[in-house]
Amino acid sequence: MINSVGYRRVSKNRPCSICGKPDWCSTTATETISFCARSTTNADRISPHGWGVFYDHDPGLQFARPFRPIPARKKFAHSPALAPPEIRDRVYRKLIELSPASSSDKIVCGRGGLRDRGVLDHANYGSFPKTVRGRDALVGKLVQAFAGDRALFPLSFSGVPGFWRDEDGETRLGSRKDSVEDLMLIPFIGFDGRIRACQIRFMKFVSNRSGRYIWLSSSNEQTGCGSGAPLHHACPHSASNEPVLVTEGALKAATAQRFLIDRYVVGNSGVATSHREIIGTARGRPLEIAFDLDSFTNPHVARALAALVRLRYSDQASFGYGDGVRIVVWDGSMKGIDEALLAQVPLLHLSVPEWLKRLSPKCLGEATRQLAPLTQ
Ligand SMILES: [Zn+2]
The missing domain is CATH 3.40.1360 (Dna Topoisomerase Vi A Subunit; Chain: A, domain 2)
Structure with missing residues (x-):
């Protein structure tokens, strides 16, 4: 379907050239610009709604090529290295403990929520604050929780995907925009049982569409970093x-x-x-x-x-x-x-x-x- 300004929704026959999914994302009618709802990794820019905008993608050409991951275009020359797994694990576990899934009805009982999907151990999942203010408050609680442990974090959560420092040097979490949807926080756990990174699931239910997921990442910020897309x-x-x-x-x-x-x-x-x-x-x-x-x-x-x-x-x-x-x-x-x-x-x-x-x-x-x- 093409609307009046020349955008086309992706479909089963023409999936998104960035994430490969048949829903949510769109392209310009000429398919030279992709707007991906799921991935901002290596995007040329991020839309005000947090979508990845990718220029000059030719899906036909891409499908004709042997499969290769999209080469990394580093946005910032000096983004921090990922923090060691034990640090990321401690931060994310505390984050989930302070803001558990059980604090949101939609995440636990809503369509596509934990109960709906037959997931039993709700305590493993978090509720990511929707608003900048809510996330600032959560960062405050985290800092307090780790107060006796400051030696662990001399760089204010540096290298923990999702965290970044603003122009005033304050630690921030997630995007600079509020979301209207409830957000489930889903940990990705490594072979050693430690949480490596987290995904965010948007809880808005739209029939005939799959859920929308993005990484908790701060790669769009100079002092932030990406998830590394772990298994x-x-x-x-x-x-x-x-x-x-x-x-x-x-x-x-x-x-x-x-x-x-x-x-x-x-x-x-x-x-x-x-x-x-x-x-x-x-x-x-x-x-x-x-x-x-x-x-x-x-x-x-x-x-x-x-x-x-x-x-x-x-x-x-x-x-x-x-x-x-x-x-x-x-x-x-x-x-x-x-x-x-x-x-x-x-x-x-x-x-x-x-x-x-x-x-x-x-x-x-x-x-x-x-x-x-x-x-x-
Ligand atoms: Zn997409």
């Missing part, structure tokens, strides 16, 4: 020989882990992210890929999934272990594996050739282009 480990200390199942997002991973107790479940922040971390985690173990079912119809998803398979195959060759890749699918009326598990529909495990056979022609083209170097 989430749903149950980090479980047995190390279980098959690894990867899904999209920490909430889906939580629900999947609840039902699939004999799997080691990880969640990435988007189909094209954290591939090396996924392959490293699954080295020598079976790998099950359980992305949303749109890999059959969305070329971006098919391409990213095939790129993950290619990386896995080369890892198998390098480290000398056998094939154990399966693509997990279920009844097509349900998009995510969490919905499928909650509805108790059976899961099917496809081999890579079986998966390829089910793809739409456009998706098959994308997938085989990724896998071609291996089959020649």
Whole structure:
């Protein structure tokens, strides 16, 4: 759909060229500028509503290229290095403790909220203050909570994604704008059980649209930094020989882990992210890929999934272990594996050739282009 000023909403057939999703985002009619609702990473600028604005993107060209992550364009020459994992973990845990999910009805009981998604351990999630004033107050409480620990933070939360210092040297958290929506704070936990970064979920419910997620990041500020897009480990200390199942997002991973107790479940922040971390985690173990079912119809998803398979195959060759890749699918009326598990529909495990056979022609083209170097 094109409106009078020449903007077009993304759709299933024309997904966002930045995040690959079929909803929320838009482009100019000529597709030279993308407005991504989910990602501001490497954006040319940030819109007043916090959207990433990307110039000169040609989705046709991008789809025709072999898959490569978008190269980093560093906005500030001297953004601080990420703080060590133990520091980030302590800050984020305290933040969630001081502003728990249970303080927002919408986050716990609303559509797309924790209860709706079958997530049981509400205490692991936070409610991110909607207003600048609310976030300033939360920073005040954090500073107080760590008052006896000041040696830990000589640089005022420097290197903790989401935090930054303003022109007066005050520590700030999140964006400079208020939000009208309730915001769920979702931790991404590393292999060692420490929180690496957090995502924010906008709780506004719009039918036929998937949830909108962004990283808690301060990369738009000179003294801030980005999340690093880490991989989430749903149950980090479980047995190390279980098959690894990867899904999209920490909430889906939580629900999947609840039902699939004999799997080691990880969640990435988007189909094209954290591939090396996924392959490293699954080295020598079976790998099950359980992305949303749109890999059959969305070329971006098919391409990213095939790129993950290619990386896995080369890892198998390098480290000398056998094939154990399966693509997990279920009844097509349900998009995510969490919905499928909650509805108790059976899961099917496809081999890579079986998966390829089910793809739409456009998706098959994308997938085989990724896998071609291996089959020649
Ligand atoms: Zn987008």
